[in-house]
Amino acid sequence: xxxxxxxxxxxxxxxxxxxxxxxxxxxxxxxxxxxxxxxxxxxxxxxxxxxxxxxxxxxxxxxxxxxxxxxxxxxxxxxxxxxxxxxxxxxxxxxxxxxxxxxxxxxxxxx
Numbered sequence: 001x002x003x004x005x006x007x008x009x010x011x012x013x014x015x016x017x018x019x020x021x022x023x024x025x026x027x028x029x030x031x032x033x034x035x036x037x038x039x040x041x042x043x044x045x046x047x048x049x050x051x052x053x054x055x056x057x058x059x060x061x062x063x064x065x066x067x068x069x070x071x072x073x074x075x076x077x078x079x080x081x082x083x084x085x086x087x088x089x090x091x092x093x094x095x096x097x098x099x100x101x102x103x104x105x106x107x108x109x110x111x
Contacts, residue, residue, distance in 0.1 A: 002078055006085060009048035011060055013039035013073065013084045038095070039084065040065055048088070058088050065095040 006012050016038045041064045047057045060066060073086030 006045040009088045012043040015039045067092045
C-alpha cells in the first residue's frame, strides 16, 4: 500500500460522501452529483515555514472533519482511493460536534 506525506502547510483530505442523493424522487447518477465539500483530514504537514526559518504549526490535525471550497485542492488518486491535497488556507472551518455534556452546559449559559 502506498502512502503520501504532505509537506509544509498542506493537508490530505478524504471527502465524506453523503448518502445517495435523490431529488423529487429521481435518483441522480454519480456523474451529475456535486462532490461534497466536507472531508476528513487524513494527514497534515509539519506547518508553514516563515522567512525567518520558524515553523508555524497547523490548526488542523489528522481526524478533523473540515469544510472546504468547491474548487479547493488538487485531486489525486492513490490505491484506487480519491484524495484532495490542499493548503490549510483553503480550509474554511473545522466541524466540531458537541457532546451531550457540552450541550447541557450551553443551555445553562443563557440564564
